[in-house]
Amino acid sequence: MSDAQPAHKRILLKLSGEALMGDDAFGINRATIVRMVEEVAEVVRMGVEVAIVIGGGNIFRGVAGGSVGMDRATADYMGMLATVMNALALADAMNKQGLIARVMSAIAIEQVVEPYVRPKALQYLEEGKVVIFAAGTGNPFFTTDTAAALRGAEIGAELVLKATKVDGVYSADPKKDPSATRYSKLSFDDAMAQNLGIMDATAFALCRDQKLPIRVFSIFKHGALKRVVMGEDEGTLVHA
Numbered sequence: 001m002s003d004a005q006p007a008h009k010r011i012l013l014k015l016s017g018e019a020l021m022g023d024d025a026f027g028i029n030r031a032t033i034v035r036m037v038e039e040v041a042e043v044v045r046m047g048v049e050v051a052i053v054i055g056g057g058n059i060f061r062g063v064a065g066g067s068v069g070m071d072r073a074t075a076d077y078m079g080m081l082a083t084v085m086n087a088l089a090l091a092d093a094m095n096k097q098g099l100i101a102r103v104m105s106a107i108a109i110e111q112v113v114e115p116y117v118r119p120k121a122l123q124y125l126e127e128g129k130v131v132i133f134a135a136g137t138g139n140p141f142f143t144t145d146t147a148a149a150l151r152g153a154e155i156g157a158e159l160v161l162k163a164t165k166v167d168g169v170y171s172a173d174p175k176k177d178p179s180a181t182r183y184s185k186l187s188f189d190d191a192m193a194q195n196l197g198i199m200d201a202t203a204f205a206l207c208r209d210q211k212l213p214i215r216v217f218s219i220f221k222h223g224a225l226k227r228v229v230m231g232e233d234e235g236t237l238v239h240a
Contacts, residue, residue: 010051116135213240
């Protein structure tokens with residue numbers, strides 16, 4: 001057993017709704033969610049405080065392009081409700097793994113989930129509970145990437161982790177260009193200059209302004225989350 005201590009005490013993990021689909025066309029793949037929760041459980045048991053922001057694309061965008069021609073604000077509210085469904089599924093899987101998870105929603109649905117209250121979220125994190133932030137920012141026209149940046153800043157996270165299907169940011173699409181190389185580190189300015197599209201512009205600007213580093217990594221790579229919190233060279237670090 002190594003006595004190495006985690007490099008980060010409190011992290012904000014951004015999961016896309018699509019990450020929960022596994023190989024399915026839409027919805028929640030049980031085996032995929034269980035595997036993700038095992039990765040999270042490993043770092044929680046190391047004493048790392050974990051908050052999660054979850055997307056909703058697996059439920060809403062998966063419904064036969066249902067948002068086509070729809071009022072943008074209405075579509076965004078539907079997407080927020082989809083994130084609540086994902087958050088409940090994630091919390092259920094965590095509770096079955098022996099973790100204690102709390103879902104906090106930016107939209108009031110008090111029969112189902114708690115409202116987001118910052119001091120309560122901080123209390124839960126200090127108690128070792130996993131806090132899952134649902135319903136984005138509670139406002140239309142903002143992505144769940146922006147919710148991740150906002151909540152990360154609010155809770156004093158040391159790092160925002162953007163979980164993707166690729167193990168970092170590459171100089172080109174690694175599936176199309178075999179010579180593409182992974183960036184180990186990037187400055188915010190370099191990432192913007194190269195238009196790498198790591199997060200949407202609002203989220204990215206918020207992280208840059210708050211000097212909140214972002215690490216892009218693959219949630220599907222076994223042990224990657226643990227390597228990130230231990231400060232190892234996993235994925236790509238975007239920093240001030």
